[in-house]
Amino acid sequence: MIHNYIFSDGKLVGHDLDLDALRLVRADKGLVLWVDLDQPTDAEIKAVLEGVFSFHPLAIEDCVAPSSLPKVEDYEDYLFLVAHPVDFSQPEKFATTELNFFIGKEFIVTFHRSALRSIMTVMDRCTKGTGPIARGTDRLAHLILDAMVDNYAPITDRLRVKVEEIEETVLSPDMIDLTPLLLDARSEIARLREVIRPQREVITRLAHGESKVIRNVMLPYFRDLRDNLVRIEETAASFADQLLISFDLYLSKSGYQANEGIKVLTSLTAITLPAIIIGSWYGMNFENMPELHMPYGYACAAAITLIFTGLMIWWCRRRHWI
Structure with missing residues (x-):
C-alpha cells in the first residue's frame, strides 16, 4: 500500500496522489513529499523506488532485503537509513521489525513490511494538525524516529517488572526453578541492547551534522534523540546487572x-x-x-x-x- 503526503511551508496541502501526480510533485522544488510504502507489493516497490525516485540499486537491494542491524549510508543526494522499531504484533516477547528511510532535501520515503505505531502516529499528526508540521524532510524523519524511540518505553517498563518479579521470587523462601525465566529475561535484555547500541550510533552520526541533508537547526533535536537512546541503553545495562545479581543469589x-x-x-x-x-x-x-x-x-x-x-x-x- 502506498501513502503519500505533500507539504508546503510545513503545512499539509495534499495526500494520497497517484504515481503520475507524484512525479509532478517531485519536479516542484518548493514542495516536501513523504511517501510511505506499507507492506508494498513488488510492483509498488519498483514503481516508487525505481520509477519515481530512481534510487541506487544497492540502496533498493538493502531496503528490500532484511537487515539485522540499524545503519545509515550517505548517497550524496539522500540518506539511506535502517532503523528497528518495536514489533507490537508479538506482545508476549520483545521483538523488532525493520523500518527503512530514504531522506532527501525535498522528499522522504519510508518502507516497512508491517504496520508501525510510529508511522501511524505521525500520519495522524499530519492529517489532524492545523499548523506547520514539517518544514523539511529532516523534521519528518525526526518525528518518526522520536515516536519510534518513545515506543521502547513499554518494553523497558515490562522488562523492569519482569526483573523485579525474578528478584522477589529469588528472595522468597519457596524453591522455584527460575532457570527458564532467567534465560528468557536475559535474551530479551540482550536483544534490546543489541538493537539500541547501533541505533544510537546512527542517530549520533545524524546529530553531528555529517550529512548535508540534515539542517543545522535540526541537530539539537537529533542530539536529544541520541540522549534518549543512551538512557534506554543504560537502563538495559542496569537490568542486565540486576539479572546477574539475581542469578548469583539464585545459585547461592x-x-x-x-x-x-x-x-x-x-x-x-x-x-x-x-x-x-x-x-x-x-x-x-x-x-x-x-x-x-x-x-x-x-x-x-x-x-x-x-x-x-x-x-x-x-x-x-x-x-x-x-
Missing part, C-alpha cells in the same frame, strides 16, 4: 538449600548409626557370644542404643543440623 540459594538437605540426611544417618552398629554386631550368627545368654543382655543392648542415639541427636542439634 540453591546451593544453600542443597546443603540443608545434605545436613538432614547426614543427621538421620548419624542418629541411626548406634542402632545399626549394635544391631549388626549382635545379629551375627556366632554360637559362642556370651552376651546372648546374659539375663540382662537385651536390656543392656537397648539401653546402650538409646543412650548413644540420644547423644547423636544432641550432637546434631548442637551443630544446627536438625
